[in-house]
Amino acid sequence: MNKLLGFTAMGIFAAATAVTAAEPEKPWIVDRFDDVKVIRYEVPGFDNLTLKEKEYVYYLSEAAKCGRDILFDQNFKYNLAVRRTLEKIYTSTTDRECDDFKAFEKYLKKVWFANGIHHHYSNDKFVPEFSEAWFREQLSRYMKYTDRHIDNDFLCAIIFDPELYPSRLNQTQGDDVVITSANNYYEGVTQQDVEDFYAKMVAADGNNPEPISYGLNSKLMRDAEGNVVERVWRVGGMYSPAIEQIVYWLEKAATVANKQQREVVEALIKYYRSGDLKDFDDYSVLWVQDTKSNVDFVNGFIESYGDPLGRKASWESVVNFRDEEACHRTEIMAANAQWFEDNAPINPKYRKKKVKGVSAKVITVAMLGGDCYPATAIGINLPNADWIRKEHGSKSVTIDNITYAYDKAAQGNGFMEEFVLRAEDRERMAKYGKLSDDLHTDLHECLGHGSGQLAPGVKGDELRTYSSTLEEARADLFALYYLGDEKLVEIGLIPTLDVAWAQYSKYIMNGMMTQLSRIEPGKNVEESHMRNRKLIAEWCYEKGKAENVIEWIEKDGKHYIVVNDFERLRELFGELLCEVQRIKSEGDYEACRALVEDYAVKVDAKLHNEVIERNNALNIEPYGGFVNPEYLPVYDKTGHIIDVRISYPANYVQQMMKYGRDYSFLPSLN
Numbered sequence: 160m161n162k163l164l165g166f167t168a169m170g171i172f173a174a175a176t177a178v179t180a181a182e183p184e185k186p187w188i189v190d191r192f193d194d195v196k197v198i199r200y201e202v203p204g205f206d207n208l209t210l211k212e213k214e215y216v217y218y219l220s221e222a223a224k225c226g227r228d229i230l231f232d233q234n235f236k237y238n239l240a241v242r243r244t245l246e247k248i249y250t251s252t253t254d255r256e257c258d259d260f261k262a263f264e265k266y267l268k269k270v271w272f273a274n275g276i277h278h279h280y281s282n283d284k285f286v287p288e289f290s291e292a293w294f295r296e297q298l299s300r301y302m303k304y305t306d307r308h309i310d311n312d313f314l315c316a317i318i319f320d321p322e323l324y325p326s327r328l329n330q331t332q333g334d335d336v337v338i339t340s341a342n343n344y345y346e347g348v349t350q351q352d353v354e355d356f357y358a359k360m361v362a363a364d365g366n367n368p369e370p371i372s373y374g375l376n377s378k379l380m381r382d383a384e385g386n387v388v389e390r391v392w393r394v395g396g397m398y399s400p401a402i403e404q405i406v407y408w409l410e411k412a413a414t415v416a417n418k419q420q421r422e423v424v425e426a427l428i429k430y431y432r433s434g435d436l437k438d439f440d441d442y443s444v445l446w447v448q449d450t451k452s453n454v455d456f457v458n459g460f461i462e463s464y465g466d467p468l469g470r471k472a473s474w475e476s477v478v479n480f481r482d483e484e485a486c487h488r489t490e491i492m493a494a495n496a497q498w499f500e501d502n503a504p505i506n507p508k509y510r511k512k513k514v515k516g517v518s519a520k521v522i523t524v525a526m527l528g529g530d531c532y533p534a535t536a537i538g539i540n541l542p543n544a545d546w547i548r549k550e551h552g553s554k555s556v557t558i559d560n561i562t563y564a565y566d567k568a569a570q571g572n573g574f575m576e577e578f579v580l581r582a583e584d585r586e587r588m589a590k591y592g593k594l595s596d597d598l599h600t601d602l603h604e605c606l607g608h609g610s611g612q613l614a615p616g617v618k619g620d621e622l623r624t625y626s627s628t629l630e631e632a633r634a635d636l637f638a639l640y641y642l643g644d645e646k647l648v649e650i651g652l653i654p655t656l657d658v659a660w661a662q663y664s665k666y667i668m669n670g671m672m673t674q675l676s677r678i679e680p681g682k683n684v685e686e687s688h689m690r691n692r693k694l695i696a697e698w699c700y701e702k703g704k705a706e707n708v709i710e711w712i713e714k715d716g717k718h719y720i721v722v723n724d725f726e727r728l729r730e731l732f733g734e735l736l737c738e739v740q741r742i743k744s745e746g747d748y749e750a751c752r753a754l755v756e757d758y759a760v761k762v763d764a765k766l767h768n769e770v771i772e773r774n775n776a777l778n779i780e781p782y783g784g785f786v787n788p789e790y791l792p793v794y795d796k797t798g799h800i801i802d803v804r805i806s807y808p809a810n811y812v813q814q815m816m817k818y819g820r821d822y823s824f825l826p827s828l829n
């Protein structure tokens with residue numbers, strides 16, 4: 160066992176260093192604590208932007224950092240007071256060697272990561288592992304003369320009393336979700352008050368074809384007379400000191416923007432000043448119409464996941480620009496869409512006569528802020544207003560440099576060494592894994608789902624509960640089959656078919672084994688993407704068994720799955736695609752049910768337990784987040800910016816302390 164691990168680690172190391180032989184790679188994971196790893200990301204292509212674009216990115220990035228306090232306050236009314244107290248003690252205390260301090264530091268790192276005292280994903284209040292006595296001692300030493308608006312007893316209750324504010328977001332049916340959620344979107348009102356308040360507004364709007372997203376940018380509370388009122392987040396309203404800073408940087412950005420960008424930025428500024436949600440819609444329409452500009456951004460009150468009633472939006476920002484190379488990839492695919500369709504290994508009568516490939520936009524993130532920092536999504540699909548999506552469309556993008564950083568951070572976590580038996584497979588995956596994942600996703604999304612056609616008279620709803628599993632399998636098989644086609648080398652999408660083989664090994668291993676780690680013991684496979692992967696892998700295993708195409712190998716009491724014959728596996732993908740397309744085209748429910756139930760659902764309990772045990776032993780943190788790069792403008796003698804330099808700080812604590820010092824504009828209580 161040990162020998163195997165040692166050998167493997169060398170294999171990965173050799174592959175990784177071959178690419179950057181000159182200088183050793185900086186570590187991608189900059190911090191890890193509790194269930195979190197913090198990763199740095201790079202911004203390839205920044206230096207190729209024009210000076211104006213660089214300036215634009217710089218100003219928008221400053222704007223992205225200025226709203227951080229807003230999110231803390233939105234998440235919980237006392238978050239800013241708690242954060243500032245913790246930071247003051249953290250920088251002041253001399254008692255830094257004891258266990259209490261170490262637990263305190265971990266707690267502070269978690270508060271930074273979650274933008275508050277509740278877990279960013281589970282929403283549960285953090286349980287401190289340092290003693291209240293130690294904390295009170297620090298308070299009495301360092302917090303004596305500062306006005307924190309809340310007294311020490313209450314502060315300690317907030318941190319240490321598990322009964323007080325236990326959840327940021329309670330969605331339990333039957334509870335008053337407004338009263339029982341600790342977020343700061345409502346105060347002194349019940350769920351019924353909120354529902355009545357907005358029902359009246361919506362009714363007054365009548366049958367407006369462009370319905371306003373009422374409540375999106377305000378806190379709902381009671382005034383001195385007891386009336387239910389909105390406090391709007393705008394210049395001159397709630398959160399004004401932070402919003403004024405955002406507007407300041409947006410105004411700077413407008414001076415270097417192109418015409419379309421300037422209109423977008425000016426519309427956003429207008430909305431931040433008025434707080435009028437009609438202005439927000441005007442801005443959103445302009446934003447979605449700008450598909451040409453290289454640099455783009457999100458900045459505002461956008462997503463409403465944090466409100467149990469789904470009305471109030473948290474503040475967030477993302478600054479980004481086009482990843483030309485990746486966009487070029489999906490354009491090549493779209494340009495060759497008809498060739499792929501005409502050569503699909505399916506019955507010719509189910510091929511589309513005229514196919515239209517979708518070219519997806521891929522972006523590089525330059526700055527994350529608010530609810531996108533440190534934890535962020537790997538794709539953006541906005542705006543949220545349904546009528547704008549219908550009338551004006553939406554922008555859907557994937558973020559390449561973030562997935563790249565995730566991928567880099569995962570290398571060396573021991574996963575490959577644990578589950579991939581052969582060194583040559585690991586090396587291929589280390590070298591081509593990211594490219595093969597990207598291409599698989601592109602082929603699946605840009606071509607796979609759009610391919611094929613139904614037989615006359617088939618409506619498309621015949622497969623009922625099995626339809627999404629079958630549809631995902633169809634798109635995956637299309638992608639897998641073509642990934643191993645020489646055509647991809649010919650049109651310049653891959654340098655060698657090894658890219659495909661890397662994906663084949665990984666896909667089969669995931670489908671038959673490693674994805675089981677995400678399923679609770681005793682449960683079967685339910686989720687349709689997971690079912691689809693299991694279906695494909697198990698079917699190919701069985702059909703190729705006589706030729707030993709895919710093989711189970713047991714070594715030192717552990718099970719491994721290996722692919723012995725990639726060319727033959729590709730043929731099997733083609734055969735299954737043919738059958739899956741037939742089922743869909745003919746709406747053959749019985750065949751579909753049998754395929755899914757036979758191959759995609761049932762879990763072998765012994766293997767399941769083994770996978771969970773081996774995965775848990777690796778101690779891989781389930782959550783990831785990022786530190787941002789820094790942008791430094793270079794000025795000439797007359798005060799003009801002549802360049803913007805980018806650097807990559809690799810210290811999570813320093814970045815958080817710096818943001819707390821330089822980008823904190825709100826009072827502790829708002």
Ligand code: ZN
Binds near residue numbers: 603608631634
């Ligand atoms: Zn899909």
